[in-house]
Amino acid sequence: MSSLLDEVLTANRAYQDAFGDKGSLALPPARRFAILTCMDARLDPAGFAGLAEGDAHVIRNAGGRASDDAIRSLVISHKLLGTGEWFVIHHTDCGMELFTDAVMGQLLAEDLHTARFVEGRWENQAKAGGSPEGRYVKWLTFTHLEDSVREDVQRIRNHPLVPRDIPVHGFVYDVRSGRLLPVS
Amino acid sequence: MSSLLDEVLTANRAYQDAFGDKGSLALPPARRFAILTCMDARLDPAGFAGLAEGDAHVIRNAGGRASDDAIRSLVISHKLLGTGEWFVIHHTDCGMELFTDAVMGQLLAEDLHTARFVEGRWENQAKAGGSPEGRYVKWLTFTHLEDSVREDVQRIRNHPLVPRDIPVHGFVYDVRSGRLLPVS
Numbered sequence: 001m002s003s004l005l006d007e008v009l010t011a012n013r014a015y016q017d018a019f020g021d022k023g024s025l026a027l028p029p030a031r032r033f034a035i036l037t038c039m040d041a042r043l044d045p046a047g048f049a050g051l052a053e054g055d056a057h058v059i060r061n062a063g064g065r066a067s068d069d070a071i072r073s074l075v076i077s078h079k080l081l082g083t084g085e086w087f088v089i090h091h092t093d094c095g096m097e098l099f100t101d102a103v104m105g106q107l108l109a110e111d112l113h114t115a116r117f118v119e120g121r122w123e124n125q126a127k128a129g130g131s132p133e134g135r136y137v138k139w140l141t142f143t144h145l146e147d148s149v150r151e152d153v154q155r156i157r158n159h160p161l162v163p164r165d166i167p168v169h170g171f172v173y174d175v176r177s178g179r180l181l182p183v184s
Numbered sequence: 185m186s187s188l189l190d191e192v193l194t195a196n197r198a199y200q201d202a203f204g205d206k207g208s209l210a211l212p213p214a215r216r217f218a219i220l221t222c223m224d225a226r227l228d229p230a231g232f233a234g235l236a237e238g239d240a241h242v243i244r245n246a247g248g249r250a251s252d253d254a255i256r257s258l259v260i261s262h263k264l265l266g267t268g269e270w271f272v273i274h275h276t277d278c279g280m281e282l283f284t285d286a287v288m289g290q291l292l293a294e295d296l297h298t299a300r301f302v303e304g305r306w307e308n309q310a311k312a313g314g315s316p317e318g319r320y321v322k323w324l325t326f327t328h329l330e331d332s333v334r335e336d337v338q339r340i341r342n343h344p345l346v347p348r349d350i351p352v353h354g355f356v357y358d359v360r361s362g363r364l365l366p367v368s
Contacts, residue, residue, distance in 0.1 A: 004217055004269050005353060011234020012364045019362040022226070027279055029225035033188055039241040039257050041213035042206070044230050050195020053231070057223040060244040062257040069253030072321055073223050073246040079291065080306070081279060082298045085188050095211055095265060107263060112347040114266045122264070133344040137256055160317040163296040169189060178203040180196045 025054035037089040038064040063096040066152035091173040108134030209238035222248035247280040250336035275357040292318030
């Protein structure tokens with residue numbers, strides 16, 4: 001067993017021991033809202049937005065972008081599970097501002113393993129052979145943080161499967177202070 | 185301001201007050217792993233897997249499925265941010281076992297607002313006019329929980345942009361006990 005797997009399962013046993021009555025929580029979110037945010041390791045939505053288990057749906061991807069898959073999740077969240085208010089939360093110092101589709105396509109074409117960011121540019125540590133498939137992916141990078149929130153809020157609001165009366169709030173999370181800043 | 189928005193911002197102020205030295209965390213995940221799991225409100229990955237802020241990427245969507253967007257996020261996680269071990273975690277009592285593409289397409293075609301689950305079937309509360317767009321979406325439902333984990337692990341392992349040497353672990357999270365059960 002990998003040491004990481006062992007660490008995760010040890011932490012999980014401690015969580016089970018303190019599980020209390022959480023086993024009786026219902027499937028639909030009790031506070032009837034959903035958060036779409038980034039996968040970034042520094043973000044703990046339960047912490048920064050005050051969620052207990054059972055409260056709210058949390059959807060996360062690279063960038064917290066309103067991808068087709070995030071919208072699939074939001075539509076299920078409302079249509080089948082009753083959420084009626086949504087938050088789109090991007091954050092400062094996001095990795096999605098550090099590359100472009102062209103850069104990612106080239107990096108992956110050369111090698112699949114982790115690249116380094118040196119003096120403002122990405123470079124592969126090896127060129128052991130990659131895949132051209134990266135050139136066929138829209139990576140959903142962005143260059144302006146607040147605009148990326150505005151565009152994602154707008155895409156969700158205008159989506160044909162989203163009712164017009166669901167409030168969609170845009171925010172930036174500041175990784176230096178833990179603060180949520182509204183984007184209007 | 186909605187009362188929900190007020191609650192979230194009040195909780196966020198308390199989080200800021202206890203933020204400590206988290207503002208100095210680096211962008212790449214310190215423990216170099218990523219978790220893909222479901223948006224379900226009862227799941228707190230930081231709790232059940234023992235994550236502190238800064239430790240690991242967390243990707244979440246409806247079902248915890250290995251969608252193209254989840255794979256976009258995983259590839260960014262490894263290629264640019266150095267994660268080298270991934271967990272795919274679905275869970276018991278998942279909403280994705282309660283409908284099919286055909287059901288969802290029909291429900292959305294009739295009405296966009298929340299449907300009810302009554303006596304084992306979904307029914308719209310109103311038929312105010314929906315959209316046929318739902319019929320063009322692959323909703324990524326499943327009928328067998330462990331198989332859904334196996335299939336997603338396999339899809340990730342076989343993806344042309346994923347190096348063959350990244351361990352991908354499959355688990356089911358039991359919402360009644362908080363326990364992570366390995367799927368082999």
